[in-house]
Amino acid sequence: MSETTTRGGLRSGLFAWLVAGWTLANVADSLLGVLLAVWVVDLTGDAALGGLLFAVFGIPALFAPLLGRLADRVSRRRMLWVTYIVGAAALAPLVMVRDASQVWWIFAATILYGAVGYGTAGCRGGILRDLLDDDDLGPANAILQTIDQVLRLALPFVAAGVYIWTGPLPVVLAAIGTFLAAAVVFASLRFAEAPVEDDADPFWVSVTAGFRHLRVTRPLNRMTVVLVMLSSTAAFTSAVGFAVLERMGVEPAWMGPIEALSGIGGLIAGVTAAAAMRRFGRPRALTIGTVLLALGVAPMLADSVWLLAAGLAVVGFGVTTSVIAYVTESHVATPSRLQGRVGTSVNMLMQLPAVVITAAGAAALGLVDARWIVACGLAMCAVAAVVAWRTHAAQARPAGEPGMAAPDVGGRG
Template identity: 35%
Template sequence: MRTVLRRPDFRLLFAAMVASMAAESILLLALAVWVKDLTGSDSMAGATVFAVIAPMAFAPLMGWVVDRYRRRPFFTAANLAAAALLGPLLTVRDRSDVWIIYLVAALYGLSSITVAAVLNGLIRHLVPADLLADANGALQTVRQGLRLVGPLAGAGIYAAVGGWLLVTLAMGGFLAAAAVVGLLPADESTPPEPGRRWPAGVGAGLRHLVREAALRRALVGYGLGSLVMGFTESLIFAYVDLGLHRDAAFVGVLVMVQGIGGLIGGVLSAAVVRRLGELGTLAAGVTFFGPAALALAYPRLWLGVVALLLAGVSLPLTMVGLHTLVQRWSPPALLGRVTAASKAVISGPQAVSIGAGALLVGVFDYRLLFALVGVVTTAAGLYLWRGRGLTPPGAGPTRVPRPRRPLDGERPHPVRVRPLDRFGQVSRGARRGAA
């Protein structure tokens, strides 16, 4: 991780993302608290989270838009837009203005999809292939750290001062991110036109996910795990209430324990990718969630602390493995669409899982549901582990690609067989010969 942070260009991007992620971390929970305060309704507060997730249906379209423009200026524009769309929140006064919060939440969800799609392309543009896992690991470490303090800080600011300060600070974070990324060297070329027929261009990312064996296995395995992982959002409250016999506020303590595990996983993730490869790392992350869920089926505080630490470690391993896999195994011209399509495919089951968990916990014993989560996620992890040979440790594909019809956004070129070095890249001698 220290190696990638020595690069001046990545340090600028890293600083921008810290500002952007800090703004995000203080904002999301506080919006739901704001709605609860104005309406007194738990369901209306929960609808705020749905408003953020709902725009995921437009993810493939946003990926197509991202692939039409250079990454650095688009990232700057996306953060400026995120800051601007928060402005209407300053007009919220009473219950009749709740629709403004929902609208801003939905627009922010759309913005976050866009930023995620362009970020993957920007990281790949700035960072050598052998340091991609380090870059993703550094960002995940910061994200996990901010989850420890950001949501509580945002809720505290809202309770102490009101929404206006919260909105102002979040806008400042996005503006700072835009300003810092604007300092990056403008050395990108204009991307090729991503297909003349826009419906075909929009679906190119999903088609690439289906065609590429490693990406296909990643999404099938992780998607299977996501179908039950969301149950835990509701089950953890039943665990604290019925199992530990503690107040609901104790959930915050367990979330903090999980955040500590997330920091550990973020620090270790790059080393795990180098050791196991991208699919192996994703498999480890999903599999770790299995025994953690099984342990929570047996309500003992010491066991719960161990389980939440393990669940915390699993999240950054999963994210770093998946992001690095997408970056290394996707053509640059398709990276925005592939990133957006992968988020849509994964977030859909997660959203269904969260809703289903809220219903099922009222019908079945929470311990039985935790056991179900543990069995399914372990099976999903083992499925991913069996495919780890598709992404051997290194910096990308080590096989010579077969001739194929170019995907939308790619320029056709002849396939040349050249010797590869240990990172799966064309060796220096071959490059000199080609020159």
């Protein structure tokens, strides 16, 4: 594609090209999201190890601010396609895994694969800001989240079927191929990126600028607290997912298809989120999503697979609505020079507590009933709902740069 000096709209070829690359990359995520944990459980016979894999996935969060600073100092388009090549290389050793003695390879690949998400998070917001006007960011995020949900709905069934029929190798190869295809698409994308601004701050002040922006920017600061609590709720439930299915007499391989039902609710949310944000505002949309998440998690306390499936559909709607509302607020409220650091800071704040909670939940399975762990997640979600309810849209941003409650988020005095 030839380089352009003007912003495109939602109907532009530039945005369509971005959507194509995003779709290819998320094919890999949807294929592997649950399958790696299922693979670990099948190789070892240990449901707790399957839950632990979800915790390991968050370890790269420790380095997320460094990736965010890199994204704010280089071409984000170039960083994006390089990151997807790294993701493909990280998955390549999995084609040689054959037995339980090699499970550590899956854990190692998961750590590197997890880093891909932080690298792309540092690039996505800035690229969208470069391509689109602020009014288009909400619909654009809704479109991208809808794609996520469609893939989450369809591909786990495909991955589970292939896994049961032939084993994991074809799924791993497909994920590698789609990562490489996404890299080709983004390498071909040409547009005028925002110029990299000089950063005179000391290194660690610069690295942590995203956290300071989140702290001083209203209502993004309270919305961030809510999102972290929602991530913690998801961590409680992920840690015991296999144990819940075991209690219900369901095979671990069905985790993917059952969780894919959340894609139904997520698909509906993706279609309706832009209208909800226009009608209620982004903070209120986040509140609605939080309440629905709590309602959807509650069936995990029961023993019915059908209630669990219905609840997961509600979870999908609630989580997707919340994420779209938050991500849109984050993109609108953050200047281009901080998009990378803010994006990775958010992911770090979400993932690090989730790592600890998931690991603790998996360890606690041998000591307490899974229902108690689910109840802890519900309590966290209830607190998040209260915080979200009190986050009023009237907490308008001060005049000046959108979203900037203070001019010195970079640390200069």
